[in-house]
Amino acid sequence: MQLSWMLIVHSGGASLAVPLAGLVALRLAYLGLWERACYWLMSLVGGAAVILAGKLAFEFNGWSMPSVNVYSVSGHAMLTASVYPMLGAILGSAWGKRTARIGLSAGVLVAVLVAIALIVGHYHTLAETLIGMTVGFAVAWINLHPFRQPARQPARQRARPGRTPMLARLALCGFLFVFVLAATRPVKGRLWSHGMDWFGVTERYSRYIDTDPVSGQIVVTVVKCRVPSYRVCSETF
Template identity: 55%
Template sequence: MFPLAGIVAVRLAWLGLWRRAFYWLFSLGAGTLVILVGKLAFEFGGWFVPSVNVYSVSGHALLTAAVYPVLFSVSGEARGDRAARFGMFAGICVAVLAAVALVAGRYHTATETLIGMGVGLIVAWTNLRRSRRLLPAGRSPAISALVLCVVLMIVIPALLYPIRTRLWSQGLTWFGISERYARHIGTDPVSGRTVVTVVQLPLPAYRQSSELF
């Protein structure tokens, strides 16, 4: 999702809307930070609210709800306000479908998904309310901008992944973190209610836990 967010920023910057591009990246970063703090509080501190099924808030729901409405709206602005509004609603529909998939697939509880989606929609709304028609008549995106978008989507994430993994692993060592929390979302066979099980695992076993949880 971050490469798609980069496409939005590149599109705005290419059109000379530097302030909108900066505001988009800043607001998305702020929303991501909010969710990240909550996720780290659970994974490393064991902080959660079982009464409302909040453990690890969904970052996927956040990014989907924030990026797709803005991406589709910005893409449609070149064709007018109606296309921009259609793009916005299409993006919201994608976000809702993603949220349903996260809950149905038991990747997150409904509460975790709604919180992440709510933060994402706030980010999208703060950007869309500032929206104006992007392109003057007769102007269209250049091929070079499209090539740059492809680079952002494919090449950069592939190059940065090993670096990110290494820094993350080293950072855990620096802070003396040796254990992390994980949770499994299941269903009680008798009552049919959602049951969440929280376990504390040593770091070497944490990655293997994805096979069990």
């Protein structure tokens, strides 16, 4: 059962979610919506930056809110909640509004399933998962909102691929290049390692989640690791 939860959780990892986010951007660009494609990628990066800031605050400085079991906010929950609903809706829109809604619902279902796996598999607490999902759904909502507007628009406002600003093309290509690197290289490990060097961090915090066999309550144990041996600390998702 633990292996099954792990497989579900990894569907929300950057190695899969990031290329899918790039696919969404390519689909938008194909429709002539270059600026919207750039906005999608920028908003996704912004959401990821919020999660990253929380992770850095805990792992480098030990910041946490034990009263609500918030230590390291879930990046997997954020990625699935933002990418999969957007992917389902954008791909489904090619066949009409009904299939777009079905695709959106399927994407939300995937995000919820990954969230359940994160909690049941003790990868994250309920609060950490909900925060990540909230950020992710917010990113998806602000990008899907224009697609819920009335379809009738003046002809001069419709997307035309031939009139795409060069800056938008360059920005999209740059974002996609960075996304490809993030998907094919262990970016997280490199950022953590270099970040420790840049900020002079000598210790790294981590936490383990378990269930008390007597009370059935969730028990979170925070540990502190020396930087040379930080790889032995549990990985957070």
